[in-house]
Amino acid sequence: MTASTITAPGRADHARDLGAAYARVAHAAARATRAQPAALAHTGIHYLIVAVAISSLWTRAASGHGGTIVGYRADALVWYLAATEVTAIAPPLRLIDRLGADVATGRFELELLRPAPAVWIRVAAELGTAMPRTAVCTALGAGLALGVGGAPASLAALALAGPALLFGVALTVVAQHLLAAASFWLRDSRASWFLYQKLQFTLGGLVLPLEVLPGGMGRVARFTPFAAMSYAPGRLASGHLEPGWLLAQIGWLAVLGLVTARVFAAGERHLGGGEP
Amino acid sequence: MTASPSLSSSLRRAAGADQTGAAAVIAVADLRRTFSAGRRRNRRTIEAVRGVTFTVEPGERLAFIGPNGAGKSTSIKMLTGLLRPSAGTVRVLGLEPWSERRALSRRIGTLFGQRSLLWGELPARTSLATLGAIHGIDRSGLGRRIDELGELLEATHLFDQAVRTLSLGQRMRCELAAALLHRPQLLFLDEPTIGLDLLAKQRFREVLVRLNTEHGTTVFLTSHDVADVEHVAARAVIVNHGTVIHDSPVAALRRNLLTAKRIEVGLARALTVPEARAALGPDIGPVTPLGSAPGRGEEAPVDGIAIDVDTRRQAIGEVLDRVLQRLAVADVSVADPPLETVIGEIYARPAATPAAGPGPHAGGAP
Amino acid sequence: MRTQRRRRAIVAALRGLGAVWRTAWAEALANRRSFVVQMTVMMVNDLVWIFFWQVFFRRVGSVRGWTVDDMMVLYAILALAAGLVLGALANLRWLGPLVANGDLDSALALPVDPLGFLALRQVSPVNVGDLVFGIGLFLWLGHPTPARLALLAVATAASVAVLAGFLALLGSLAFLPGTAGAGELGLSAVIVFSSYPTDLFGGALRLALFAVVPAALVGSLPAELVQHPSPAGLAGLAGGAAAFAGAGWLSFRLGLRRYTSGAAWTAL
Numbered sequence: 001m002t003a004s005t006i007t008a009p010g011r012a013d014h015a016r017d018l019g020a021a022y023a024r025v026a027h028a029a030a031r032a033t034r035a036q037p038a039a040l041a042h043t044g045i046h047y048l049i050v051a052v053a054i055s056s057l058w059t060r061a062a063s064g065h066g067g068t069i070v071g072y073r074a075d076a077l078v079w080y081l082a083a084t085e086v087t088a089i090a091p092p093l094r095l096i097d098r099l100g101a102d103v104a105t106g107r108f109e110l111e112l113l114r115p116a117p118a119v120w121i122r123v124a125a126e127l128g129t130a131m132p133r134t135a136v137c138t139a140l141g142a143g144l145a146l147g148v149g150g151a152p153a154s155l156a157a158l159a160l161a162g163p164a165l166l167f168g169v170a171l172t173v174v175a176q177h178l179l180a181a182a183s184f185w186l187r188d189s190r191a192s193w194f195l196y197q198k199l200q201f202t203l204g205g206l207v208l209p210l211e212v213l214p215g216g217m218g219r220v221a222r223f224t225p226f227a228a229m230s231y232a233p234g235r236l237a238s239g240h241l242e243p244g245w246l247l248a249q250i251g252w253l254a255v256l257g258l259v260t261a262r263v264f265a266a267g268e269r270h271l272g273g274g275e276p
Numbered sequence: 277m278t279a280s281p282s283l284s285s286s287l288r289r290a291a292g293a294d295q296t297g298a299a300a301v302i303a304v305a306d307l308r309r310t311f312s313a314g315r316r317r318n319r320r321t322i323e324a325v326r327g328v329t330f331t332v333e334p335g336e337r338l339a340f341i342g343p344n345g346a347g348k349s350t351s352i353k354m355l356t357g358l359l360r361p362s363a364g365t366v367r368v369l370g371l372e373p374w375s376e377r378r379a380l381s382r383r384i385g386t387l388f389g390q391r392s393l394l395w396g397e398l399p400a401r402t403s404l405a406t407l408g409a410i411h412g413i414d415r416s417g418l419g420r421r422i423d424e425l426g427e428l429l430e431a432t433h434l435f436d437q438a439v440r441t442l443s444l445g446q447r448m449r450c451e452l453a454a455a456l457l458h459r460p461q462l463l464f465l466d467e468p469t470i471g472l473d474l475l476a477k478q479r480f481r482e483v484l485v486r487l488n489t490e491h492g493t494t495v496f497l498t499s500h501d502v503a504d505v506e507h508v509a510a511r512a513v514i515v516n517h518g519t520v521i522h523d524s525p526v527a528a529l530r531r532n533l534l535t536a537k538r539i540e541v542g543l544a545r546a547l548t549v550p551e552a553r554a555a556l557g558p559d560i561g562p563v564t565p566l567g568s569a570p571g572r573g574e575e576a577p578v579d580g581i582a583i584d585v586d587t588r589r590q591a592i593g594e595v596l597d598r599v600l601q602r603l604a605v606a607d608v609s610v611a612d613p614p615l616e617t618v619i620g621e622i623y624a625r626p627a628a629t630p631a632a633g634p635g636p637h638a639g640g641a642p
Numbered sequence: 643m644r645t646q647r648r649r650r651a652i653v654a655a656l657r658g659l660g661a662v663w664r665t666a667w668a669e670a671l672a673n674r675r676s677f678v679v680q681m682t683v684m685m686v687n688d689l690v691w692i693f694f695w696q697v698f699f700r701r702v703g704s705v706r707g708w709t710v711d712d713m714m715v716l717y718a719i720l721a722l723a724a725g726l727v728l729g730a731l732a733n734l735r736w737l738g739p740l741v742a743n744g745d746l747d748s749a750l751a752l753p754v755d756p757l758g759f760l761a762l763r764q765v766s767p768v769n770v771g772d773l774v775f776g777i778g779l780f781l782w783l784g785h786p787t788p789a790r791l792a793l794l795a796v797a798t799a800a801s802v803a804v805l806a807g808f809l810a811l812l813g814s815l816a817f818l819p820g821t822a823g824a825g826e827l828g829l830s831a832v833i834v835f836s837s838y839p840t841d842l843f844g845g846a847l848r849l850a851l852f853a854v855v856p857a858a859l860v861g862s863l864p865a866e867l868v869q870h871p872s873p874a875g876l877a878g879l880a881g882g883a884a885a886f887a888g889a890g891w892l893s894f895r896l897g898l899r900r901y902t903s904g905a906a907w908t909a910l
Contacts, residue, residue: 042823049831056842061702070701194683198690207694212701311904358750360903374902378753386751393748395665395763397672402665409661410754412654438672 021116022124029128040136047089047137051144054207055081059148070211076238077209078149082141083161083237084206084230087168090134092126095173096196099180100189109271119177119264126173134169138162145237153239160243161236167249171229172200174253178260184267204230225252300367301462301494302332302355307364309350309518324350326518327364334461337488337495339509339526341502343615347518348498352466355496356386369462382411385460385493389467392447393454396440400431400450403439404457411458418457425453428491429483445476449483456487463487465497469504481507502534502612514619522622533621534612537592539583540566541599542607546577555602560595561585580607658754663730663762670765677767684771685778688721691837692779706841711785713839716865718780719794720836723801723860725773727809732766734806737813737894738825746901757810757894784868793871797864803883804859808832810890817897828855836861856886 033040055078062074072080099122102108111118145152152158179192200206202213204226210218221227232245309325325347332338342348353359354366357373357380366373371380394403401422408418426432431449439447448468455463465484469477485508488495497508505512505526512529514522522529547555553563566580585595592610599605671677695717699710728735740746740760749756780786780794812828815821835843835857843851851858859882867875 038823042827045827046830049827049834052847053834053838053842057698057705057838060842061698061705064702064705191683194687198687201690202693208698212697214697214700309904353747356751358747358902362904377750381751381753386748388744388747388751391745391748393752395669397669398665402668406661406665407752410658410752410759412658412753 018116018120022120025121026124026128026131029125030131033129033132040132043089043133044136044140047085048140048144050089051082051085051141054085055144055148058208070209072209072211072238073153075145075149075151076153079145079152079158080209080234080238081207082145082149083165084204084234086134086137086141086165087172087204087230087233088200088206090130090137091169091172091176092129092133094193095126095176096180096189096193099177100183100192103180103183103189103267104187112268112271117261117264119260123173123177126177127170130169130173134165138165152237154241157236157239157241160241160246161233164233164236164246164249167246167253168229168233171225171249171252171256174256174260175225175229178256178263181260181263181267184270199224200226200230203227205234206230209234225256228252299333300331301334301336301369302330302496303365303367304331304355305329305365307351307354307366308362309347309354309359310362323518325354325361328515328518328520330513330520330523332494332496334494335488335492337485337508337510338497339505339512340496340498340515341500341505341512341615342498342515343500343619346515348500348515349466351515352464352496352498356380356384356464382458383460383462385455385458385463387448387451387455387463387465387468389470392439392451394439394447394450397438399436400439400442400453401435403450404435404454407454408457413458421457421459422453425456428456428487429453430479443476445472445479448472448476448480452480452483456493460493462494462496465495467498467500469499469501477503478507484508500615502615502618506530506534506612514622516619521619533618535586535588536613536617537585537587538611538613539585539592539595539599540580540609540611541583541603541605542566542580543578544604544606546579547581547603548577549574549581551577552581552603556583556598559590560598561590584613655755659758659762662754662759666732666763666765667730670767670770677770680767681771681774684768685775688717688772688775688779692717692783706839708839708841711783712865712869714779714783715794715868716839716861717837718776718784719797719801719864719868720833720861721772721776721779722794722798723776723805723864724833725769725771725776726798726802727805729766729769729771729773731761731806732764732769734761734809734813735766735829736764737761737810738816738822741813741816741897741901742822746898750902756898757891761806761810790868793868796876797867797879800867800879800883801860801864803887804856805832807883807886807888807890808856808860811886811893814890814893814897817900831855832857832860852882856882859883859886 058069058077058081059074062069062072062077067074069077099108108118111121114121176193176196179196180189182192183189203210203221203224205213205221210221210227210231212218213221222231228245228249228251232249235242235245307325307328308323311322311324312319313322328347328351340348340351350359354361355368355373357368357377360374368380369383371383373380393407394400395406404422404425405418408421413421422435423432426435429449429452431446431453434442434446434450435453439450442450452468468484469480472480481504484495484497487493495508497504499505509526512522512524512526513520522533543552549563549565553560556563561584564582564584565578566582583595583599585592596608596610599608692714695710695713699705699713703709733740737760745760746756749759752759776798780791784790784794786794809825809829812825815824832855835851835855838861840848840851840858840862848858859879863875863879863882867879
């Protein structure tokens with residue numbers, strides 16, 4: 001992508017060129033990830049360890065309660081957890097740490113010299129990296145759920161779980177970029193990473209369906225982006241035909257995308273000495 | 277400083293290391309090490325060291341040099357007990373290194389490249405005290421020893437700063453202090469000057485020489501830098517492809533082999549090589565283009581040239597004068613020849629003067 | 643005479659290793675603020691898990707005979723063991739990379755036991771947070787009595803021995819070619835599975851959690867010893883601890899022999 005094509009006349013041309021640039025970056029990142037089968041296998045095994053452990057806990061709990069707990073049958077819980085754990089394990093590792101460090105050390109500043117918006121080039125690359133990882137974890141998760149849980153309760157809902165997983169992973173990537181932006185002002189984003197993990201863990205329903213959360217917490221959690229990240233694909237995979245979750249995911253992607261763009265613009269102005 | 281032994285006597289001593297090796301601090305006879313590399317079908321055997329023999333007398337300053345992959349590191353690992361030889365005998369301070377490694381480690385000091393023994397967040401003094409405790413040095417003796425080393429290495433002020441904040445050169449002096457805590461008779465250094473800037477290298481080399489001349493510590497260092505040999509060692513052993521191809525005092529080496537300097541000139545105005553040669557005069561050494569694509573022929577003008585000077589025939593200053601007067605110079609530097617060139621020279625003249633002739637095992641060289 | 647000299651050598655060696663450990667702690671504490679922050683982060687992390695277990699058991703009551711009380715003891719022991727092994731003996735976790743990067747050489751050049759030296763020379767503040775959390779958790783929700791505290795100490799010691807031995811075993815894999823990455827997966831497997839009651843798992847997996855990835859010996863069995871002490875439980879745990887600690891030590895020694903014999907060298 002050269003500067004001249006970017007500044008070509010016409011907004012539509014510009015947008016198309018940018019889109020092509022993002023696609024190319026994402027494609028290259030995906031190819032680089034696929035080129036390391038050992039690392040992909042590592043991700044897959046790690047996913048299986050976590051998914052087997054947590055799904056064993058919940059299926060035993062359900063079978064101790066006559067087969068159903070908080071409205072989920074044991075097999076539905078396996079499908080649920082297999083899906084939510086994909087959104088925890090498949091996104092690229094230490095994203096907030098890496099981006100935060102690059103912002104704090106000034107490496108990110110150099111990327112601002114490029115003609116395309118630096119943050120979206122980064123998002124595209126991380127999404128590209130995430131895709132093969134998501135594919136591996138999803139395949140293993142489906143295998144685990146079929147083997148341990150059994151046939152899915154609703155094929156239609158399961159069909160929606162596929163895009164929901166992709167949107168969920170995309171949401172984690174955008175949200176992590178947003179939190180890493182703390183480095184513009186704090187020079188350190190490790191606390192953001194930590195905060196993010198804990199919020200996804202609890203409000204995202206990563207290891208327990210939101211219905212289990214005490215009091216109104218579960219109801220509130222449904223209206224956070226974390227629920228859209230993890231709970232949404234879990235809910236669909238466990239046989240609940242609730243297409244509204246896909247809309248919620250798209251909505252949150254739009255909102256977080258907008259906020260991220262604003263925050264990075266402010267951060268870049270901050271780097272530039274406060275001048276717009 | 278004792279003169280290095282003649283080859284025949286070192287051979288004799290190495291062969292009978294067990295009987296007469298008491299005087300030698302290192303006696304190596306026909307040392308060999310093979311590795312097998314590759315998996316199953318294409319497994320092959322690599323001879324990293326193939327028949328190295330030499331002895332080192334107390335108080336010597338010896339540089340064990342060779343290009344990457346020559347067998348230097350493998351050899352120093354066998355001398356310090358980290359690696360068991362495939363064949364041959366080694367005695368270091370009368371001990372067999374690999375079977376008596378712990379006992380040997382109490383009597384030798386080692387500095388392996390850039391590997392650190394120090395705790396980064398703490399002042400070096402704390403690390404030195406800890407390593408002193410490992411060596412079993414009592415507390416009062418330890419304090420005195422650290423002061424002594426601070427003075428010797430001009431590092432007293434460094435000992436109280438967090439190691440992390442030191443420059444590489446400063447840190448290497450602290451690492452050296454750690455290697456010397458227990459007053460070793462013999463110091464092994466594996467590529468100690470790698471990565472140091474020019475000034476730090478020079479300072480480190482001076483310290484090694486002083487350690488040797490003032491305290492009598494035997495110094496054995498490996499390097500692939502010709503300057504380390506010139507500025508530290510009194511004796512040079514050159515290895516290539518796992519064999520010793522040269523063993524002589526450095527003075528002899530300098531007289532016979534380190535006779536070339538290379539002047540690199542960046543030109544303010546591009547010239548062809550023949551033009552440059554004509555400008556410099558017919559008695560100048562070989563002139564070659566710098567950094568240009570080969571195969572373009574001599575007729576293409578270039579931005580830089582290299583001149584190889586034989587310092588036995590021509591003073592380097594005289595050639596430099598001529599370069600500065602007759603060419604439009606943008607930049608100029610003088611360098612030692614790379615080790616590979618020196619080694620090429622050794623192979624090129626098999627029957628030089630006896631003192632600087634190839635070692636007894638040169639026959640095995642390819 | 644000889645035994646006396648031997649004893650003196652052992653005392654001197656222990657004194658040296660003690661100095662190394664003190665220095666490692668001093669280094670971890672050198673930046674006091676960062677130490678506290680990192681510790682706190684881990685403690686909040688542990689707290690979120692406690693929240694999870696509390697919510698879970700409030701809804702479920704018990705699972706396969708495990709109650710919330712059992713689970714709190716399990717988590718306390720796991721936190722203590724992780725704190726002591728991953729925190730205070732931090733390098734055991736990085737043994738593989740240390741071996742692969744040649745850091746072993748500098749340890750071998752010292753008159754000291756190389757495994758002990760490497761294990762003790764670094765303290766990780768993050769996991770020290772686990773240590774503090776484990777103590778706090780047991781005092782808070784573990785129904786502490788002097789007898790139970792004594793049992794906790796024994797159970798934790800066994801858990802530490804198993805975990806340390808297992809990490810040494812994993813690290814020693816680095817002496818063999820083509821085992822990169824196994825260490826990290828092994829660690830995540832043992833930590834993840836030991837934070838759940840082993841009774842949840844059946845078949846081959848259950849067997850593996852005793853014999854291959856000893857998660858059962860790190861979490862569940864020590865917790866059962868505190869909750870339902872029995873001579874058989876103690877004997878089983880002690881046997882497992884001795885087996886894994888011994889296997890870790892032995893594998894490192896064998897690996898070291900392979901290393902110095904040059905067989906571990908794939909390149910020059």
